[in-house]
Amino acid sequence: xxxxxxxxxxAALKIPEGDNRKRIVCDHCGYIHxxxxxxxxxxxxxxxxxxxxxxxxxxxxxxxxxIPAGFMEIGETVEQGAKRETLEEAEATxxxxxxxxxxxxxxxxxxxxxxxxxxxxxxFGAGSESxxxxxxxxxxxxWDEMAFDSSIRSLRHYFADRQTYSNFVDFPLHHETISTDxxx
Numbered sequence: 658x659x660x661x662x663x664x665x666x667x668a669a670l671k672i673p674e675g676d677n678r679k680r681i682v683c684d685h686c687g688y689i690h691x692x693x694x695x696x697x698x699x700x701x702x703x704x705x706x707x708x709x710x711x712x713x714x715x716x717x718x719x720x721x722x723x724i725p726a727g728f729m730e731i732g733e734t735v736e737q738g739a740k741r742e743t744l745e746e747a748e749a750t751x752x753x754x755x756x757x758x759x760x761x762x763x764x765x766x767x768x769x770x771x772x773x774x775x776x777x778x779x780x781f782g783a784g785s786e787s788x789x790x791x792x793x794x795x796x797x798x799x800w801d802e803m804a805f806d807s808s809i810r811s812l813r814h815y816f817a818d819r820q821t822y823s824n825f826v827d828f829p830l831h832h833e834t835i836s837t838d839x840x841x
Contacts, residue, residue: 663688694766698738699726700751701758701811703825704776707792708812711746714788718804724811725749726771727786739772747790748782751775755825758811759832769807773815773825806835 661668666685673682673689681690701724702709710722725746729738736754743751751774760769776792783790793799795816803809810833818828 661686661688662690692766694763694768696729696735696738697726697767697769697807698729698735698771699724699742699769700739700754700772700774701815702743702747702749702751702774702776703815704779704792707794708798708815709743709747709749709776709781709790709792710798710808711783711787712789712791713786713804714783715786720788721804722799722802722808723804724771724808725751726769726808729770735770736772739770739774743774744784746784746787748784749780749790750777752777755828756830757828758807758814759830760807760810761832761834762807763834764836771807771811773828810835 659668660666661683664683664686666683668681668683668690670679671682672678673680709725711725712722713719725743727742727746729735733741739754740751743749751772754772754774756770757773758769758771762769781790798812800809814831819825822828
């Protein structure tokens with residue numbers, strides 16, 4: 658960005674007075690543009706012994722599988738965002754949501770907040786951002802065709818946790834940092 662979001666004049670990358678990081682600062686009005694990480698919200702949606710996956714109809718990772726997830730919108734909570742993304746991508750209603758996985762991905766400025774949820778009535782379809790959606794058992798998941806490491810990690814946590822806990826209310830919260838070595 659080379660122009661101020663507030664007044665439209667030229668802006669430059671520099672360290673503002675009293676700060677310790679480079680920011681985009683307007684040379685005219687002094688407005689400081691803070692660029693903060695984006696929150697990605699989504700859910701591992703479960704029905705019986707299967708999980709709901711979406712085959713992406715958009716970039717990045719067109720044609721690969723993922724859990725329903727996307728950018729949180731202004732005016733919604735993380736949980737509301739996870740429900741909305743599930744509805745938009747899989748035409749499905751997520752119920753009984755429980756915060757399940759948090760992934761910090763500093764290299765791309767994103768924080769993933771993913772829930773564990775039930776699929777209401779087993780109903781789903783393919784939204785406009787999905788080529789298709791499908792329920793998979795652990796053995797059926799196309800692991801080599803998964804779009805994002807966050808989805809892979811969340812699914813692996815789910816299948817491991819269900820071996821230990823009989824009810825997902827008891828599943829632990831997983832919090833990890835994904836480094837450049839593991840970004841798919």
